[in-house]
Amino acid sequence: MPDKLLRMHRASLRERRPVMVAIAGDSAAGKTTLTAGIVAALGAERITSICADDYHRYDRTERKELPFTALHPDCNYISIMEQQLQLLATGQPILKPVYDHSTGELVRPELVEPREFVIVEGLLPLTTRMSRACFDVSVYLDPPEPLRHEWKIARDTGERGYERDQVEAELARREPESAEFIRPQRAHADIVVRFAPIDVREDPPGTPLSAELILRPTVGHPDLTDILSNTDRYTMHLKLLRDDDGRPVDALHVHGYVDPAETEVLAKSLWTAMGGSSEVPDGLGRLGADGHSEPLAITQLLLLHHLVAAGR
Amino acid sequence: MPDKLLRMHRASLRERRPVMVAIAGDSAAGKTTLTAGIVAALGAERITSICADDYHRYDRTERKELPFTALHPDCNYISIMEQQLQLLATGQPILKPVYDHSTGELVRPELVEPREFVIVEGLLPLTTRMSRACFDVSVYLDPPEPLRHEWKIARDTGERGYERDQVEAELARREPESAEFIRPQRAHADIVVRFAPIDVREDPPGTPLSAELILRPTVGHPDLTDILSNTDRYTMHLKLLRDDDGRPVDALHVHGYVDPAETEVLAKSLWTAMGGSSEVPDGLGRLGADGHSEPLAITQLLLLHHLVAAGR
Structure with a gap:
């Protein structure tokens, strides 16, 4: 079927x-x-x-x-x-x-x-x-592997009581099955999310990670072209490209180095353009106990749009 | 539906x-x-x-x-x-x-x-x-309540480590819900099985319990009239009657006081008449570690017939 x-x-x-x-x-x-x-x-x-x-x-x-x-x-x-x-x-x-x-x-x-x-x-x-x-x-979710390893080591030594070398050994042991069973799921997702620093820039430590969102035409994404054409490409931009497997996708880049206030303004017009009737919802972009990331907030906003649209 | x-x-x-x-x-x-x-x-x-x-x-x-x-x-x-x-x-x-x-x-x-x-x-x-x-x-399964209480006391004191008065208290505590939720299921069963001594007879202790099987027309039972008309009513007999709720049912009585050898012969012709192609299956009628009951064996035989027929 x-x-x-x-x-x-x-x-x-x-x-x-x-x-x-x-x-x-x-x-x-x-x-x-x-x-x-x-x-x-x-x-x-x-x-x-x-x-x-x-x-x-x-x-x-x-x-x-x-x-x-x-x-x-x-x-x-x-x-x-x-x-x-x-x-x-x-x-x-x-x-x-x-x-x-x-x-x-x-x-x-x-x-x-x-x-x-x-x-x-x-x-x-x-x-x-x-x-x-x-x-x-x-x-x-598709972070670069070195970044994911860092995150896993930080979490498992911090919250789960493991030693660093134990976590590293476990990561090595799991790698063949990560490659065989976990990563192939990327090809089936409607949205692929990658948080990463931008290689070509040398941003100072503490700069929030940027987000790259691969938007596959397997679900109807909101039309972002209008809102994005009215904005500078500095904060966020949409790019038509071919994915690793040659299939056409849209890639939305949300830059972490931008002043959060600017991204916030953009988030608002984005939410309105996507049909969000009221204020941008609270609670987006939270990172750990008291961190915040605007690229994360934008990612969640886009996902929220899909959830609400699918429920209509 | x-x-x-x-x-x-x-x-x-x-x-x-x-x-x-x-x-x-x-x-x-x-x-x-x-x-x-x-x-x-x-x-x-x-x-x-x-x-x-x-x-x-x-x-x-x-x-x-x-x-x-x-x-x-x-x-x-x-x-x-x-x-x-x-x-x-x-x-x-x-x-x-x-x-x-x-x-x-x-x-x-x-x-x-x-x-x-x-x-x-x-x-x-x-x-x-x-x-x-x-x-x-x-x-x-619908044994008379006093008999079931005996069975439960024997099992729970023997196998489950309870005292007799604990089991009796539990039976009393459960009685309203037995009446409200368990016993109403009797009306929905295709076959109601009651093992009990026969009241009007005064069989010596150790006489196997007789079986009364209520056969509801909700499933197609094997035609027992032929085999039973050729046998004496002493071992087993079929009786048309109205159940407690007035609905017509067949009641098959298998008497426990009969010489097991006779019931065994009857079991064989019954199995053949029901379309059983080979020998009467082994393992029927076992009661506890080394007991045996022919009425139980006949009950299981009839049930086996239904299982095999439903699988065809």
């Missing part, structure tokens, strides 16, 4: 089905940070947020005996994930398995009822055709 | 869908004993056997704070049970929750793949219209 037909079939099942969003990416790629702004802007009470990593087939002790890491589809109940994504997409509750990251154990499952928006973040939400067909909008 | 239409819809989904059987009844009504003979006769490798009590919503500690017992539908994830029964009925795997009876905890769920026959035993498998629509054949 073509994915489109499947989407229509799903749509016909319930009048009020939830909007399904995938946030895919490797470990420490920024999934939780991206999601947090969406939840803050829309309100937690309208959102069901689940983690696809809960579909682990083995606990941490069992995995030690296995020839593959948690990134391998065989290490996960992929068919159950597909099944439960379909159930959520058609407005039905699920009894979701739960993987306890602190103990590495598989514990008591929990009832999850789909609200207006269902955000599924994880390592493998876009790994099969059936799972992809369950989403209205899909995002892949 | 009428249940029949639902059954047809299910049938159309997969060519090789499993045969679904419900064995419902109150605690210690004999569900496991009845099921064991079916599993022995067909072979464990053809059967998926699950317990509907795994859908408990609360663990034992949480239930202590609640105004109802585990028998109450609100104490169970009934909608998830319905959902997973539908999935099994259409040949799909499920990630089934697991309730650990020894600790009273809800633990790691397990993957269950439907084999040729799926037997679902438990307190509430026939409690909703949707759950009932998932079964090809349904059985309700």
